[in-house]
Amino acid sequence: MTKKPTMPATPPAVRANVSVAAPASSEEAPTSSRATRAAERRAAIVDAAMEEFIARGFAATRLDDIAKRAGVAKGTIYLHFKDKESMFEELVRIVIVPVVARLTTLPPPAGSVRDLIEAFAGNFLREVIGTRRGDLVRLIVAEGPRFPSVADFYYREVVSRGIAAMRALIELGIARGEIRDKDLARYPQILVAPAMIAVIWQSLFARHAPLDAQDMLRVHLDLIFGERRTT
Numbered sequence: 001m002t003k004k005p006t007m008p009a010t011p012p013a014v015r016a017n018v019s020v021a022a023p024a025s026s027e028e029a030p031t032s033s034r035a036t037r038a039a040e041r042r043a044a045i046v047d048a049a050m051e052e053f054i055a056r057g058f059a060a061t062r063l064d065d066i067a068k069r070a071g072v073a074k075g076t077i078y079l080h081f082k083d084k085e086s087m088f089e090e091l092v093r094i095v096i097v098p099v100v101a102r103l104t105t106l107p108p109p110a111g112s113v114r115d116l117i118e119a120f121a122g123n124f125l126r127e128v129i130g131t132r133r134g135d136l137v138r139l140i141v142a143e144g145p146r147f148p149s150v151a152d153f154y155y156r157e158v159v160s161r162g163i164a165a166m167r168a169l170i171e172l173g174i175a176r177g178e179i180r181d182k183d184l185a186r187y188p189q190i191l192v193a194p195a196m197i198a199v200i201w202q203s204l205f206a207r208h209a210p211l212d213a214q215d216m217l218r219v220h221l222d223l224i225f226g227e228r229r230t231t
Contacts, residue, residue, distance in 0.1 A: 042080045044070040046094060049087050054135045058088060058143045058150065089153050095136060099127050100158050104165035113173035114225045117191065118217070120165070124195050125213050129202055137199050166191045178225060194220045 048070035052061045063084060067074040081087040103123050128134045144151035166188035173179035184190060198213035205211075222228070 038080075041070075041072055041076060045072065045077055045080060045087070046091055050091055050095065050132060050136070053088065053091070053139060054132065058084075058139060058147060085147075085150060088150060089157075092136065092154060092157060096133055097157050099124075099133065100161050103127075104161050113169055113176060113178050114221055117166075117169055117221065120169075121192070121195055121217050122214065124192075125198060125217070128195075129198050129213060134199050134202060138203050141200065162192060163188050173225075181224075184224065191224070 045066065048066045049061075051069060052066050056065070061084065063077055064074055066087070067077055070077075077087070081090065103120055128137065140151065140154050144154070167185055170179060170185045170188055170191060174182050174185060194213065194217045198211060198216070201211045
């Protein structure tokens with residue numbers, strides 16, 4: 001009596017990826033797999049680029065070093081990015097732009113304008129100061145003058161959005177009588193100055209004189225809104 005050939009057991013990895021809906025067709029599966037691998041390679045390149053840019057600076061970073069750190073061939077980078085500048089822009093879009101978008105999507109002003117500004121600035125300090133995002137901001141401040149197109153991109157994608165949100169809050173504060181100096185609306189940069197000082201101070205002078213960024217923000221807002229009354 002001839003035994004029927006037994007089918008090999010399905011490997012665990014394959015079983016784990018089986019969909020309980022409709023099975024993918026033979027054409028869809030390879031396409032999906034290729035897209036997944038391409039996305040993983042792109043993410044690895046972006047991660048490697050961040051480490052190289054932060055470690056070496058924009059000017060000194062080479063695509064060869066990024067490729068080596070990402071574990072891909074240099075030619076693979078050109079399948080995803082036109083050049084080093086477009087790679088840096090992608091990095092800003094992934095790492096910083098979502099944070100700014102989240103911070104500038106402010107809730108309806110149920111409380112005071114100062115409360116909203118403190119929430120905005122506090123979240124900025126937590127999500128940027130002492131993180132890789134802060135390292136990127138410092139990199140742009142340091143090398144932006146030599147690479148105007150990078151600075152222009154960062155202004156469009158990040159700075160202009162933050163400034164617009166701050167100006168809207170200042171105008172609301174003026175309309176409510178919370179802010180007395182109407183000229184502040186002309187210079188919303190003043191409102192976020194402590195946050196930028198904290199970013200720069202963290203990398204240059206924190207080991208000599210640690211800075212309490214939250215307390216500095218409180219003093220700064222006291223100058224604009226007046227000291228909070230304690231009950």
